[in-house]
Amino acid sequence: MSLPPCPNCQSEYVYQDQANLVCPECAHEWNPAEVAVEETIVMKDVNGTLLQEGDKVTFIKDLKVKGSSLVLKIGTKAVIKRIVEGKDHQLDCKVDGAGDMMITAQFVKKA
Numbered sequence: 483m484s485l486p487p488c489p490n491c492q493s494e495y496v497y498q499d500q501a502n503l504v505c506p507e508c509a510h511e512w513n514p515a516e517v518a519v520e521e522t523i524v525m526k527d528v529n530g531t532l533l534q535e536g537d538k539v540t541f542i543k544d545l546k547v548k549g550s551s552l553v554l555k556i557g558t559k560a561v562i563k564r565i566v567e568g569k570d571h572q573l574d575c576k577v578d579g580a581g582d583m584m585i586t587a588q589f590v591k592k593a
Contacts, residue, residue, distance in 0.1 A: 541556055
């Protein structure tokens with residue numbers, strides 16, 4: 483019998499402890515009988531269009547990269563790899579010419 487991976491860290495080394503499953507790597511415990519409802523994060527661009535993973539976006543203003551002298555110019559394109567919940571940077575993107583970085587949703591529009 484194979485057990486599902488840990489929903490917290492995706493570890494495959496999960497073991498059963500009575501009714502719960504336990505991950506030895508991150509110490510997360512959960513009951514597999516309870517159906518976990520995955521919450522979807524609603525993220526909108528500057529125009530109010532809903533953004534999803536895989537969408538292509540463009541920057542609406544020049545953005546300085548923190549800790550670098552690099553400036554991402556207006557119109558630079560990026561692809562959203564994932565959307566995370568957070569105050570500062572919600573979009574994990576692959577930016578053309580700059581690599582992977584986190585971007586704030588209010589500075590992009592859907593392409």
